[in-house]
Amino acid sequence: MPVFWLFLCVLGLAVIGSVVGRMRALQSAGGDSRKLHSLPNYYSANVGMWVITPAFAVLLVWLLAQPLFIDSRVANLLPDTAVSEDTTLGLVMSDVRRVAHGLDLAVAQGEMTADEARTLGPDDGDLRERLAGVGVALGSSVSPEVLRAAQDYRQLNSAGAWMMTIAVLVTAMAGLAFGVSKSTRDFRARNMVERGILAILIFAASIAILTTIGILFSLIFNTVEFFRIYPAADFFLGLEWAPSFSGRGGASSLGVLPLLWGTFYISLIALLVSVPIGLFSAIYLSEYATPRVRAFAKPLLEVLAGIPTIVYGLFALLTVGPLLVQVFGDNTVGWMSGGTAVITAGLVMGIMLIPFVSSLSDDIINAVPQAMRDGSYGLGATQSETIRQVVIPAALPGIVGAILLAASRAIGETMIVVLGAGAAARLSLNPFEAMTTVTAKIVSQLTGDSDFASPEALVAFALGTTLFVITLGLNVLALYIVRKYREQYE
CATH class of the missing domain: 1.10.3720.10 (MetI-like)
Structure with missing residues (x-):
């Protein structure tokens, strides 16, 4: 299921849970809202919070972790011959993602079926022309290993998308059931909702700090790698800037x-x-x-x-x-x-x-x-x-x-x-x-x-x-x- 529709499904469950939680709280108080610990709206907000917060947390973590896991898995499946001396694993994985995206695009536009995309061979000219028709050129630089890795990449992405859908929906429904079960007249719904809002405010205030830390760490690791292969003294005290990309052994x-x-x-x-x-x-x-x-x-x-x-x-x-x-x-x-x-x-x-x-x-x-x-x-x-x-x-x-x-x-x-x-x-x-x-x-x-x-x-x-x-x-x-x-x- 696409992320947008999954997002709407979670919001729909949150709305349903809010209505059910409010009705259950009023039912437990005999229909008299004055017997409730909190206002009825707090019971609705509490159920909605229990549906949305865990489900969106699972969705966010999954969206961040799945690409890393799939890249690592596909990279391990690549044979050593796929990475030649004049290229790197990063460039090969870039080709894999590009070809996988082309296969998805061709299937979505009806240029080929899903079965054809899974069985496409490197010498299949007819299907290669159909791929070229959607803007993906499989030239001689795309090796059979890269094509096979792209097909594996598509399958892992598809399986991951379905697993993510199931995990998010199960989490949302579990949160709905838990929130509704707590909707009784003695439950302190206002306190729970206010703590949740406080957590949201703290998270919003921490975004700037977390962004700065993320920028810093994204620079530090590559900077340390640079100083492993280039002297720091020459970098900070050098009086000449002359990078050489000739590839003929010229020193920079x-x-x-x-x-x-x-x-x-x-x-x-x-x-x-x-x-x-x-x-x-x-x-x-x-x-x-x-x-x-x-x-x-x-x-x-x-x-x-x-x-x-x-x-x-x-x-x-x-x-x-x-x-x-x-x-x-x-x-x-x-x-x-x-x-x-x-x-x-x-x-x-x-x-x-x-x-x-x-x-x-x-x-x-x-x-x-x-x-x-x-x-x-x-x-x-x-x-x-x-x-x-x-x-x-x-x-x-x-x-x-x-x-x-x-x-x-x-x-x-x-x-x-x-x-x-x-x-x-x-x-x-x-x-x-x-x-x-x-x-x-x-x-x-x-x-x-x-x-x-x-x-x-x-x-x-x-x-x-x-x-x-x-x-x-x-x-x-x-x-x-x-x-x-x-x-x-x-």
């Missing part, structure tokens, strides 16, 4: 310092653009602008935050880059030979960060107590003197936190760098040269059919871990500064 130089330099250089230019403009905008909106102007200008400024970064990248590539070449190019001062450069990406990224700095700084400045302003005015200070000597110093810790948050956003940017800064990894102080960043190289290293057992592919996870640690440190520092600010002025 995977030093991260040129990438970190490009990342920080572009981010620095972006902050030099965004911090003054954003901070001055925040001061104007919070201290000088009338309510009507503020109601119009602030949402208009924050529209910049909703523009996709790919649009900013295209703006850098098609507009800002050519404009800078006209100003600083070979026909004028000769500083800039191409539109892709550090200055191009930095300027556009700074424009993108303006609403981040402006909005956060505006909220922080508005949080400064009005009594501090009134005291300054009472001592004879002007509005500009009050802003310079009272408001900004009071809001400075929060403003610094906003700048650090904007810096972490700049460090993690990808599309603007890919389209605006180029792909050259170099150590240079010239902002009119093309450079690249850590995020851009993560994308390039994982693009294509690279072998994930090679250091050139695994280095992307080491780069991701390095970037994760840097941005996490900036965020922790920013939160620490903001918290210190709040403790001081709230």
Whole structure:
């Protein structure tokens, strides 16, 4: 049974159980709801909770565990000859899943029967043409072993789907029976429902933490594998980034310092653009602008935050880059030979960060107590003197936190760098040269059919871990500064 219909069946059982549980609770109280410990709705919710929670838990665990089990089982069934010297087990399993999906698609569209899909041979041209008609080309690269493994994969998936359906429905019906049996007038249904809601709230609050832990573990294992085959000292202290995918034994130089330099250089230019403009905008909106102007200008400024970064990248590539070449190019001062450069990406990224700095700084400045302003005015200070000597110093810790948050956003940017800064990894102080960043190289290293057992592919996870640690440190520092600010002025 498809997951969607299984989901609807569980919800249907939950509705039926809710009605039955409510009727049984009222029946046990002689039809008088005043004799019940809890309101009748709590008995309905309790039965529904006992139906849905265990059934969906089984469904979630099954959906997560079944692919892992089937991949492991099929991989063990593959003969050693299926994995040649120029490929890996992961690539072979990818072919197996692709062919299995093609067989399922062909059966669903009527191109072949289920029996034909189970008995399809590698030399059966007629059926192979029918598979090609649904977009699955079984070329010479698909060996008989892979085809047989794909057929086994389909059978295991089908059996697993039926077993999952039975397990989920049995669990739901067991929960229904248990919930209905508890629906008596003395049962504390409200307490049980409230504990269930509390558990849901705790789970929702834990999602962010669990997501962060999952991201961290997904990076750590591959990072450790990378450092087993590539020296950590060469990675962190190397001055050259020159990966080699030639396959002819050429050694790769995977030093991260040129990438970190490009990342920080572009981010620095972006902050030099965004911090003054954003901070001055925040001061104007919070201290000088009338309510009507503020109601119009602030949402208009924050529209910049909703523009996709790919649009900013295209703006850098098609507009800002050519404009800078006209100003600083070979026909004028000769500083800039191409539109892709550090200055191009930095300027556009700074424009993108303006609403981040402006909005956060505006909220922080508005949080400064009005009594501090009134005291300054009472001592004879002007509005500009009050802003310079009272408001900004009071809001400075929060403003610094906003700048650090904007810096972490700049460090993690990808599309603007890919389209605006180029792909050259170099150590240079010239902002009119093309450079690249850590995020851009993560994308390039994982693009294509690279072998994930090679250091050139695994280095992307080491780069991701390095970037994760840097941005996490900036965020922790920013939160620490903001918290210190709040403790001081709230």
